[in-house]
Each structure stands twice: as C-alpha cells, then as structure tokens.
Amino acid sequence: MDYLASLNEPQYEGVVNTEGPAMIIAGAGSGKTRVLTYRIAYLIKEKGVDPFSILALTFTNKAAKEMRERIATVVGSNARNLWMGTFHSVFARILRAEADRLGYPSNFTIYDADDSKSLIKTIVKEFGLDDKVYKPNVVFSRISSAKNRLVSWQEYVNNPIYAADDETAQKPEMGRIYKTYAQRCFKANAMDFDDLLFQTNVLFRDHVDILNKYQHRFKYVLVDEFQDTNVSQYLITKKLSAVSQNIAVVGDDAQSIYAFRGANIENILNFEKDFPDLKVIKLEQNYRSTQNIVNAANSVIARNKGQIKKKVWTTNNDGNRIDLIKSISDNEEGRFVASAIFEQKSQNNYKNEDFAILYRTNSQSRAIEESLRKSGIHYKIYGGLSFYQRKEIKDLMAYLRFAMNTADEQSFRRIINLPKRGIGPTSVEKIVVAAFEHDIPLWEVLNNVNAFLPGRAANAVNDFVTLIKSFQIYVQSKDAYETASHIAKNSGLLKELYDDKTVEGLNRYENVQELLNAIKEFVETPEVEDKSLGAFLQDVALLTDQDNEDPDNKDFVSLMTIHSSKGLEFKNVFIVGLEEDLFPSQMMMSSRDDLEEERRLFYVAITRAKENLYFSYALSRYRYGRLINCEPSRFIEEVDPSFIFVNTRYGSREPKLGRNDGPPGFNANFARNLMANKKSAPKKPLQYHKPSADFRPSDTSGLQEGMKVEHPKFGFGKVSKMDTSGANKKAKVIFEDFGEKTLLLTFAKLRIVE
Ligand SMILES: Nc1ncnc2c1ncn2[C@@H]1O[C@H](COP(=O)(O)OP(=O)(O)OP(=O)(O)O)[C@@H](O)[C@H]1O
Ligand SMILES: [Mg+2]
Secondary structure (H helix, E strand, O other), X not given: OHHHHOOOHHHHHHHHOOOOOEEEEOOOOOOHHHHHHHHHHHHHHOOOOXXXXXEEEEXXXXXHHHHHHHHHHHHHHHHHHXXXXXXXXXXXXXXXXXXXHHOOOOOOEEEOHHHHHHHHHHHHHHOOOOXXXXXXXXXXXXXXXXHHOOOOHHHHHHOHHHHHHHXXXXXXXXXXXXXXXXXXXXXXXXXXXXXXXXXHHHHHHHOHHHHHHHHHHOOEEEEOOHHHOEHHHHHHHHHHOOOOOOEEEEEOHHHOOOHHHOEOOHHHHHHHHHOOOOEEEOOOEOOOOOHHHHHHHHHHHOOOOOOOOOOOEOOOOOOOOEEEEEEOOHXXXXXXXXXXXHHHHHHHOOOHHHEEEEEOOHHHHHHHHHHHHHOOOOEEEOOOOOHHHOHHHHHHHHHHHHHHOOOOHHHHHHHOOOOOOOOOHHHHHHHHHHHHHHOOOHXXXXXXXXXXXXXXXHHHHHHHHHHHHHHHHHHHHOXXXXXXXXXXXXXXXXXXXXXXXXXXXXXXXXHHHHXXXXXXXXXXXXXXXXXXXXXXXXXXXXXXXHHOOOOOOOOOEEEEEOHHHOOOOEEEEEEOOOEOEEOOEHHHOOXXXXXXXXXXXXXXXXXXXXXXXXXXXXXXXXXXXXXXXOOEOHHHHHOOHHHEEEEOOOOOOOOOOOOOOOOOOOOHHHHHHHHHHXXXXXXXXXXXXXXXXXXOOOOOOXXXXXXXEEEOOOEEEEEEEEEOOOOOOEEEEEEOOOEEEEEEOOOOOOEEOO
C-alpha cells in the first residue's frame, strides 16, 4: 500500500483509526489535508465503506476537487459518489431535497452578495432611510452576522439586546430591515448564502425525522480548515455526527482568519467537551517549506498570545533567506515583482505556475497586473470581478433564473426592461408593491397586470409574460443548453450585444457565448446526471471564482488575496504591499485581537511558500484615488532578521513624484458632499398597520360606498367610491394613515368593520 507508506507515524494513526471522534490541530504544511484525504481513501478501499455515506467538508470548491482527484488515484472512479464540497454546496443540495419542509420550493434561487445588497438598498429606500447610515454593505454584514449566530429575525426584533446594540451603532431600524429582508427573500423563493447554513440548522432542529435520515446516511463526517467554521457550521456537523460519533476535524488555530465572518475559535475548545471520547493527534513535522520559511513563520506567530502552543519543524533544506524588496511606488513594486519572476524563471527553470503573488486587498492587483502584462507573463486573478459577476452574464443568468423561479424579485427587476420594452421604474415598483401589499405572488400580479398598470405599460408586461411562459416550456422539456441558447436568442439579449459594434460590445457578446459554451460543457459531462437548467443554475450559484480556469492554459502566475490562499502551496510566494495601514489593515487595528488576527493572516501568507519567499513594500501608493506615503509594515520587523535578506538588486532610486491627486482643484470630499446634498431629505419611514388579532378578510361582494374597512397593511379607512365597470371590481378607500388607495377587490384582503 504505497499511499500509506508515505505517511509518518502520527499521520498514519490519523488515517487508520477511522472510528470515533478525532481532531488534528497542527501547524501549516504538516499534512493535515493529506491525512484527511487518505483517511477517506482508506475508509473506501480498506474498510469497504460506501462513498455515499462519507461527507467531507472543505473550504473551497477547488480544495474539494483536488481532494477528490487524489482519492480517485487510490480508489478509482468510486470516488465520484463521495459527498464532498463546501458547507454551502453540500447543504444547498440537502436543502433542495427537503425544501418543502421549510415552505420553500425545491427550485429556490440562491442570492449572491450582490443580489442581497441590492435588495437591502431597495428596502432602505422604501423605508425612506438614509443610505449613508444604512449602507448596504454594513446592513448586509449585520444581518449575516446575526444569521451565522443563528439569530432569526423574529428573535432579533423581540430581544432588546439587539435593539440596544443597534441603538449604539446608530442603526435603530436594523431589526425592521432584517425582518423585511428575510420576508422578501422568502417571498422571492430565495436564500442568500447565510441562509444555506441557517436554514439547514432550522431544518435539523425542527424536523427530527430528517435529521435522523442524514445522521444515518452520513456515517463518516470529515472537516478541513476546522478553525474557520462558524457557530452555524459547527452545529450542523455536530448534529450530523451525534449518532455515529465518527467525526474527524483538522485545522490550525494559528491560521484562523475569518473571525470577522463569525468563525469561532471556540469551536476547537468546545469540540473536546462535545465529544468526550475524542482522540487528539499532533502533527509537528512540516513537509512543505524550507527551514528558513518554517522558522520565520514560527518567529512571527510566537508573538500572538492567544494560541495553542505547538512545535513545527522540518528536515527540509535551509533554503534561501526571505528577499525583502523596497520600491518607490506601487507601480515600481509591480515592475520589481515581474522582474524577479522573470529572473527566477530563466535561472532556475521555474514555470509561471510556480509563483503566487499574495495581497491583503483585491484592489492591489492592478499595478501588479499591469507590469505582468507588459512583461508578457501569463497570470490569473482569483477573486475580484469574476466571470459570473460581469453585467452581461448576470443579465442572461437573471433570465434563466426567472424562467425557473418566477418569484425571484431580483432577477425580475434586472430583466423586466432589458432589452428596453418601455417599462419604467415606476411601473416596476407598482408591480412589486402590489405583490407585497396584496400578499400574492409576483407572478400572479404579472399575469393580471392590467389591473395594476395603465394600458401601454400593461401591454408591454403582457408581452414579457408571454415570453417567459414560452421559456418555461423549454425549461420543462429541454436540457440546460438548449434552453439557455433559446433564451439568449429570444430574449433579445444576444441581438442587442451583437448590434453593439464597439469593442466592449463585442467582448460582451463573446462572454455570453462563453457562458453558453460552459452550459454546453456541463450538459455534455458524462458524470452529470441531471442536465436540466435547474441543475446548472445550482452548480453556478455555488461556484467560487477559483473554479473558472482557462482549460487551455494552465501555466499562469496566481494572484489572490491572502484569505483565498488558505490551504494552497506554491514554490515561490510574493507577499506584496507590506505597509502599515495596508497590512496590518487600518480597518482591523482597533484592538489587540484584531492585530492578532492580522498576524495570523501574515502567518498564513508566509506558510504558503515551499522554496522562496519575498516580502515587498512601497514607499508610496495610490489609495482611495490619492497618492499617499507609506511606511514598512511592523510585520517585517517581527520576523527574526536572521531569516531576511535585504535585496538591493532592484535598488530604489530617489522618490520621483510625478503623479498628482487628480485634476487641479479637485477635492473628492467636496464633490461627495455636493452629491449628498442634492439628495432629498429622508422621508418619514413607512410604518405599516398591525392587523387586529381577530382580523379575517370579509366577503367584499356587497361592499358599498361609506363602509368602514380594515386593511392588513394600511389599517382603517372608509370606502369613498366603488368602480364596478371593468372586469376587475375596484374600491377607492381613504385610509386614516395612508390616504387614498385604489384596491382590487379580487386581491385585496379587507375586513368590513361597519
Ligand atoms: N508524510 C509526508 N511525506 C511527504 N510529503 C508530505 C507528507 N505529508 C504531507 N506532505 C506534503 O506536504 C505538503 C503539505 O501538506 P498538506 O497540504 O496536507 O498540509 P496542511 O497541514 O493541510 O497545510 P495547511 O495548514 O497549509 O492547510 C503537501 O505538499 C503534502 O503532499
Ligand atoms: Mg490543509
């Protein structure tokens, strides 16, 4: 068995002791992921365990793919049947299967962060709140953090703790926004990313039979990067393995870098309490990096107070010292990095794929990209604006999503007037508000639109509905590729792009073609059983950027944030932008804990390198549209100097300040204030009526002028006029708080008071 022979003693223990709870907390590069991989191979091959009953949770889809490939080399095609993927992808699959228990249809849409934020923006606007105070980003992350702590909106609105916290943060309307956001998602048959975990918890909490089913199905549960699981994820794994007790987790507390997203290091400490029979395995030998790199990493992490003490050592060569590169500007930094790559490649026979450039924030990639492009070095950016975030792709995807799920409000808003059909934002608002106020599905409003909109707009909407219905016939009878091509053509999207003969237009046209290619590839993959549009959309919703690789050219330098480099390894690693306020980040410096988290991030970055490591900083850099002076990061000084080589080969010249801060007299703040003042003052927030406890809609066939009625949202009012002329009977009601409204009696829920 050569795969077992390649393991050291404690690794071997970790692989073959498959029964009962096990935990490996060990340093970077010590083979944790390898143990997990081989443990699965061992279960299948040696213990004859059915791959269907093994659930392995990884941090990225890329990691899952690599693991599966490695397992396949040992066990063969059987590896296909493993349940392996990120928490989100695995539980989305389970949620689809059990959706009806939660009141969702199984074809629910998954909202990405953009969808969520634009919904939040709409709500903030509808409430007449100030979007400078209620920034979509901030509101979104507060909601996300609540969900990841398993706080439902009901609990959020009722528990004064949250209200107090929101008062302090000067966001007193948070509860109301969370509630409306959650209700609107539900109404749109949509779950956001956090819901995938939150709802799984609800499912397992409220439906014991389902929990039982999966507890018996998954006899073995394995989790990689355990230090970054949040409370919500931890609870799911704990519940799933409560019966079998066969849970194996691996992680490194020194690499915990998602505290801001609710990941909770306490999970490691609780694990021992939750599984008293726990077997703990220590791995100390690092197989990845040179002595210098391992020791440099140790010297950095030793400064953190909060950590589980462990030794990490290696028998690898000393290797080179860390190259420290100083540049005058971010552009020069880019050039130095490109020259260093060029030089290494020609002298030491490295390929592009042997290099990674890691940075703290995505925006740092621009200068680096520019110089790589000029030097003709092929590179790939992970993260940032990925293929699926481009406008034209999102447009077509919205059509596909809407054809699948006509309750999907965000997709509806995107496509209703695209290409232009003369349906303006006011009509769109009327439609959405009608669905909300009458509490009926969006699709029902669209199908009865003449009742809600005046003639011309209504006709345009009717055409749209007919179009979507024709798409639905495809959805039901054809595969994803035929359906998507048909929709791309007949929606008018492709034609519009085709007619746009600019370079960007052409590019966009090609991107849409590229999406169709991807769908074709999906349909033609033999392993894919379900070739429907729904299956494809599900696949895509869970894609991380790391999955869209250009299959024709695999030899590229990788550019990514340190966060997305977790678990990966490269022969040569550049950590760029090592400057105060950038890394450690200014935003993360409010406490000692934050600084420790930034330091763990630095530790993660260092430990990605196998052979050579470079630190780089610039003395000036463009940030927020201004040129600012920078100081070297404190982290550079924290590394024992005996491991560092100050590289003067790329020797810096005296500062040359050629660039300025934008056009003369330009003052970004002033401009921003000017814009802000143009906006009208916030309106008084809408406060809907709470229906009386005994509210029951009455039969309104006998409704007459002068009668007093109660509406579940608008409260009490008096009927001022009846209109029985058209096909749809209408009543004009003057409400005490909301003024005059015209209601359609087919839809309106009214209680006749007297
Ligand atoms: N016993 C071994 N013999 C040879 N190589 C090994 C051994 N164990 C691990 N490796 C190699 O060392 C490298 C690091 O292993 P692995 O990625 O599993 O570490 P890890 O602990 O998961 O690291 P990280 O904390 O960064 O996720 C890999 O290239 C792996 O193949
Ligand atoms: Mg790993």
